Amino acid sequence: MADGSRRESWASRLGFILAAAGSAVGLGNIWRFPYVVGTNGGAIFVIIYLIIVVLVGYPMMVTESVIGRSSKRNPVGAFKALAPNSLWWIVGALGVLTGFVILSYYSVVGGWSLAYVFRSIGGDFGSDAGEMTNLFLGHVSDAWVPVIWHLVFMGLTVAIIAGGVVKGIQRWVTVLWPVMGLLILVLVIRSVTLEGAGAGLAFFLAPEAPSQGWGRLLIDAIAQSFFTLSLGMGVFITYGSYLSDRDNIPSSAVAVVGLDTGIAILGGLMIFPAVFALGFEADAGVGLTFMTLPAVFATMPLGGLFGTIFFILLSVAALTSAISLLEVVTAWLIDEKGWSRGKSAAVLGAVIFLVGIPSSLGFGPWEGVSIGAIGDTLLDNYDWVANSVLLPLGGLLTAIFAGWIWTAKSAQDEANKAGQGLRLGGWYGPVLKFVLPLAIAFVMIWGIIEHFVS
């Protein structure tokens, strides 16, 4: 069904905002943001990150959304519609592939999170960080349990996507957003009122020199902004394709970026004060969430309750992101191959689940626990390829396409179509044509060279 006129649209403007912000807010805010802040020395990273979100993240988000709305297609179809008889559709295909890869391991981590809800309820958390590390290593090296939770997580994702844009995605994000908001507020209040929370607040909010140098910090900040805002792989092309011409994209994107950044900051306020107050290390890397935090919870009054709340929050945030990843790939099968929604979602869910199994099993043979952002497991490698290569490459090519081929003027006109509310000003063209491609290319190439040289 390549006919755009029968395409579903969001039932309200809020539908797009909540769905898009649900995509953006995920493991990236609660699991990844705190650990990259931690490994880059705290507040200085937060400041640079905020600048990049405004300078690179926001214009990129608007650009992808207008490509989607203008073409009313999935990423592959969108490039075909805007640049017929050219090879630009490959950029869309790259996005679909990236969604596939990310979801395969994202669902594994989502599964760990679900499992940890029940570990917390079952009273498995203890105050010794070493023991919690062993608990986690034991959990992930089990052949069956994490795979089953990965399956449960993928099953939930498929069930929502099979329901459709309005009755699946929009309905569920509308229910789940208030849950996320409430849970995170409860946890922030708990964390900042612990005795000794000040040291964590200072680490997060008072800038000092970067702990791994400026180069690493810049690379991590741009990679983090792409991952957390779900940019560079067509989520916004796909979600934008369900927008109507009356929706104001520049102001919706402000809301989405604001919600995502707000939740990341709250994530930091939730994690660092507690980690410092209870005497744990903030630079534990990937393990911060699953190894350090259970010990932190076990140390605080009513920790069982707060630990359970935390992992429910993490699971819900992961789910609203996973549905956007699956929607990109599903929309491609529906538009381009004429499959039904239910069949696309189910088949893709099954295939992505299978592809994710090695990531789940690959966590077995860890030596020691010094896992940096780039470790040597399959999941770490997927995470690196996705964040440092695929998402920036997708973003780079999309920006070049929109700025130079489709032209910045067409993109700007599409963005300003709604006629009222926020409008993109004259700054947008130069940013799209020069700032985005140069910044992304520079950081991507630097990151790749550094990865292989060091």
Ligand code: PFF
């Ligand atoms: N933005 C999500 C997060 O922060 O966890 C992850 C993500 C979702 C990345 C969708 C990319 C994407 F297309």
